[in-house]
Amino acid sequence: MNAIARDLSAAANVSTAMARDLLGYGTLRPSAITYHTILSSLDVTAGLSLADSTWAAGTQIARHVHRDEDEILIVLSGAVEVRICGRTARRGAGETIFIPRGMEHSVEAVTEARHIAILTRKSLEGPRRV
Numbered sequence: 131m132n133a134i135a136r137d138l139s140a141a142a143n144v145s146t147a148m149a150r151d152l153l154g155y156g157t158l159r160p161s162a163i164t165y166h167t168i169l170s171s172l173d174v175t176a177g178l179s180l181a182d183s184t185w186a187a188g189t190q191i192a193r194h195v196h197r198d199e200d201e202i203l204i205v206l207s208g209a210v211e212v213r214i215c216g217r218t219a220r221r222g223a224g225e226t227i228f229i230p231r232g233m234e235h236s237v238e239a240v241t242e243a244r245h246i247a248i249l250t251r252k253s254l255e256g257p258r259r260v
Contacts, residue, residue, distance in 0.1 A: 162189040177251035185210070185239035193236045199249040201229040208243030212236070 166182040179199075185208075193213070203210065209222045214235045221227050229235050 162186050179247075179249040181247045182206075182244070183247050184244045185242065187239055187242045190238040191236055193234050195234050196229075196231055196249065198231060198251050200231050201235075202248040202250075203227050203229070203237070204246040204248070206244045206246065209240040210243050210245065211238045211240055213238075 162185065164184045167180075187208075203212065203221070204226045205221045205223055207223050209220060211218055211220050212227050212229065212235060213219075214229060214233050219227055220240065
């Protein structure tokens with residue numbers, strides 16, 4: 131896979147930008163999630179971010195909202211629970227979930243999990259709001 135592999139603990143690099151695309155400016159335990167950035171919105175004008183993400187079991191991302199991006203998770207292995215506006219959906223290997231922009235959501239790795247995360251901006255014009 132042609133990817134840039136870095137841990138979230140590295141500062142000011144493409145993976146940090148990818149994490150910001152996915153999670154906003156929140157903080158994470160550095161070893162809990164590893165992103166392998168495949169495509170960053172900083173690298174292309176198409177407004178897409180794409181990452182191969184591995185999460186330790188029990189890792190959680192607190193409730194948050196992507197104001198400008200739709201998010202798609204494609205689970206490759208393990209299981210994740212996604213809470214969207216108070217409803218919980220569990221997804222396992224081979225399953226996907228769509229999270230529309232503006233919807234409050236959180237994600238938890240029920241087991242060690244690997245998924246592809248895709249974010250799309252609603253507009254390709256103008257600056258990206260974080």
